[in-house]
Amino acid sequence: MCGIVGLFLKDKSLEPLLGEMLTSMLITMTDRGPDSAGIAIYGSENPGRLKMTVQSDAPEIAFAGLDAELSAMLGGTVLMEVISTHAVLSIPAGSFENVRSALIEIRPNIRIMSRGDTLEIYKEVGLPKDVAARFNVTSMSGTHGIGHTRMATESAITTMGAHPFNTGDDQCLVHNGSLSNHNSLRRKLRREGIHIETENDTEVGAAYLTWQMREGATLGEALESSLDDLDGFFTFLVGTKDGFGVVRDPIACKPAVMAETDQYVAFGSEYRALVNLPGIEEARVWEPEPATVYFWSHNTAPTSTEKAA
């Protein structure tokens, strides 16, 4: 099964409540998947800086003195905030590849969860309520966010198999469903030089989008072509710096419900996830059409990558 929730805020006064609202929505979806949970939050931006969320199973060892060591290696300031098994690094813009190489050298056991101007991803094995409490997600504010709770089908229950998956700067993907051609596609993408860490099917979906965009496709185009190239069942929710997008496979057996008011656009695998949102009784509630790409964006002048729903 798996449960997905997403919240895109139009009303700025709700931004301090984003983490709290998203956590409550995700906890409602717990019985759709108890294996692992994760949340992507689009928070504040610091000009000239890039955020990296990293993870370690031994955080007290892996993160000790990491900021100072990276600062010395890069010759620039690296700031670090440790939150349980994760740490958010603030690095100089443009230094991501250097930091990635440095981490492989000095802390090979650290995993990179996300990178971007505003994106932070937190994910671990366990129930949504425990994962949210571990990272104090309820206290987080932001413009939009995505949550996922997993019932594992195609690969093992691990932190790296948890969703969301980071697909590029400020981009992430969560998935309800299962891809059946992920093995052949993984081999193809690896030959193309795309880094794929696990045997997880969704990571292949994320890597596919990364590859398409590397080849020049916009995110919208990459999602359109995923309808042809991915075999299996999927409802995808894709986060970008400015908003989020939804696409379902043509069969559309994986559920999806959307609600929109003047204050927000919300996504849930089930209506249950949306029932405590403000003004839900008056919201426009509908199911996204199969094989159709939807986007909502804070960007007032949408680019070709963003198609208004």
Added chain:
Amino acid sequence: MQTVDLQKMGLRGVNAALHAQSDDTNQTVWTIENAKGAHAIACGLDAPIEVTVKGSTGYYCAGMNQQATVNIHGSAGPGTGENIMSGKIIIEGDASQYLGATGHGGLIVVKGNASSRCGISMKGVNIVVQGNIGHMSAFMGQSGNLVVCGDAGDALGDSCYEARFFVRGSVKSLGADCEKKEMREEHLTLLQNLLDEAGIDANPKDFTRYGSARNLYNFDVDNAAAY
């Protein structure tokens, strides 16, 4: 009238109270408040009672219904009215996928739209949708009637047997072995009765009938090489 709060009484409490009603119960009118999209509300009823659910419902509301009338004042989740045997389900909003799947009898009315696989494997249920229906509706439909006042999605009636489909709007595509059929007097009468029972004002003459071409009933030896 009995009014119960689902959040206070719990799903099992509410369903147990409804299951406790017999054929000659005096408690014939029930209202369920605070549904909040819960699953399996009013499932397995078997008494001549009328239940109104305030708010939207989750999976399988009014599944396996017999005799009872269930009103949903909101939208209905996946599998609503699955395997309905008799009675009536009236949905004021939209219905999600596989509405009335495998239903043997009774009537389901949707005031809004129904999603994909509406009436899949229907075996005698009547379904009347005021709006549109999604793709793969009435797949393997065996018996009963599906009335659509709006449009139908892709692959309507794929591999159907003797179920009848009446569509007022367009059909995006017909499924394998489903074809357009002539509207005879008996069909106009049948459709008028279904519309009347559903409380929908529409002219049967505006509808087109579809049903099985019956080509898949028997094995065609020319296809032997395909197996």
